[in-house]
Amino acid sequence: MDRDKRIDKYFESVCRILDGLSRENISALTDVLLSARDNEGTIFVFGNGGSGANASHICGDFIKGISYGLEKRFRIICLNDNIPALMAIANDASYEDIFVEQLKNFLKKDDVVIGISGSGNSRNIVKALEYANKVGAKTAALCGYSGGIIKNIAEISIHAEIDNMEVAEDIHLVVAHCIKNIIIEELKNEARC
Numbered sequence: 001m002d003r004d005k006r007i008d009k010y011f012e013s014v015c016r017i018l019d020g021l022s023r024e025n026i027s028a029l030t031d032v033l034l035s036a037r038d039n040e041g042t043i044f045v046f047g048n049g050g051s052g053a054n055a056s057h058i059c060g061d062f063i064k065g066i067s068y069g070l071e072k073r074f075r076i077i078c079l080n081d082n083i084p085a086l087m088a089i090a091n092d093a094s095y096e097d098i099f100v101e102q103l104k105n106f107l108k109k110d111d112v113v114i115g116i117s118g119s120g121n122s123r124n125i126v127k128a129l130e131y132a133n134k135v136g137a138k139t140a141a142l143c144g145y146s147g148g149i150i151k152n153i154a155e156i157s158i159h160a161e162i163d164n165m166e167v168a169e170d171i172h173l174v175v176a177h178c179i180k181n182i183i184i185e186e187l188k189n190e191a192r193c
Contacts, residue, residue, distance in 0.1 A: 013162060017160050029158065030182050032156065036110065036138070037073070037074050041111045042106065043074065043077070043111070044077055044079055044106070044111065054172050055078045055114075062076040066183055071191045071192065086098045089102075096123040097127065100124070103128055103135075112139075113128065113137050113139050114140045115154065120149055120151050120159075121148035122150075125150055129150055129154055130153060138156075140155065140157070141153075141158070143157060143168070144159070144161070144162060144163075147159045158175055
């Protein structure tokens with residue numbers, strides 16, 4: 001297969017998955033995020049590898065891209081950005097506990113927990129979402145492949161149903177940017193500081 005065909009194939013995969021996403025679930029996650037802001041809840045987002053990079057990107061978009069200049073802002077924390085805490089928990093307890101142990105310090109009932117996993121089966125993501133459900137926080141999953149465990153345990157799942165990690169990660173960031181743009185538009189008349 002020549003390079004142009006490989007490029008076309010990749011782009012076609014991204015477009016096909018975007019076309020098949022649940023608009024209802026994207027809207028539901030947008031509502032949950034706005035509700036967390038209105039109720040002064042905290043949003044926790046996290047993932048491993050490329051999903052962790054997406055989690056950091058999402059957090060930055062909410063802190064600066066959406067909240068900047070607003071009097072009422074989003075409270076959002078990326079759990080994979082505290083490297084010393086991650087390493088200490090992984091070393092002294094278990095890598096499976098790197099996210100759940102952080103949530104145990106902060107999580108409250110009105111908070112939102114967003115786990116990102118391409119496979120949907122990363123044990124550290126699963127454990128954190130299970131704990132969040134037990135506490136009564138709102139839970140969301142961004143997943144790929146078959147959706148894995150997190151697709152079924154999160155209240156809201158945005159599932160990029162494709163056996164390709166890069167496409168799944170691309171889709172997750174597109175969804176996050178879509179939500180960002182919706183929220184910016186809906187908050188454009190809010191009070192500014």
